[in-house]
Amino acid sequence: MQNNYETIMIINSNLDEAATKATIEKINSLISENGTVESIEEWGKKKLAYPINKQTEGYYTLINFSSAPEFIDELERIYNITDEIIKNIVIKKD
Numbered sequence: 216m217q218n219n220y221e222t223i224m225i226i227n228s229n230l231d232e233a234a235t236k237a238t239i240e241k242i243n244s245l246i247s248e249n250g251t252v253e254s255i256e257e258w259g260k261k262k263l264a265y266p267i268n269k270q271t272e273g274y275y276t277l278i279n280f281s282s283a284p285e286f287i288d289e290l291e292r293i294y295n296i297t298d299e300i301i302k303n304i305v306i307k308k309d
Contacts, residue, residue: 217250217281218307224294225273225302228260235274238299243278245293250282267301279308 226238239257246252258275267273282290287305294303 222305228272249286253279
């Protein structure tokens with residue numbers, strides 16, 4: 216059974232463009248292997264509501280996808296061990 220999700224990740228804004236794109240592609244590939252990516256929206260650099268790891272800006276990316284519920288734990292594990300990603304959230308859509 217597949218559920219619909221959206222995830223927002225905030226990537227370290229100190230990375231160069233190639234490293235930022237590589238991080239997005241890494242997560243996109245991971246989701247594609249375990250589900251279906253419906254859309255990716257790169258919102259670009261935005262000011263953070265509060266500093267995270269002494270940073271005041273982050274590169275925001277929204278990904279809409281569908282996958283099996285078991286995959287979400289693995290996705291969050293990958294987020295947590297990926298140094299380039301400073302904040303993330305995964306939300307199940309109705």
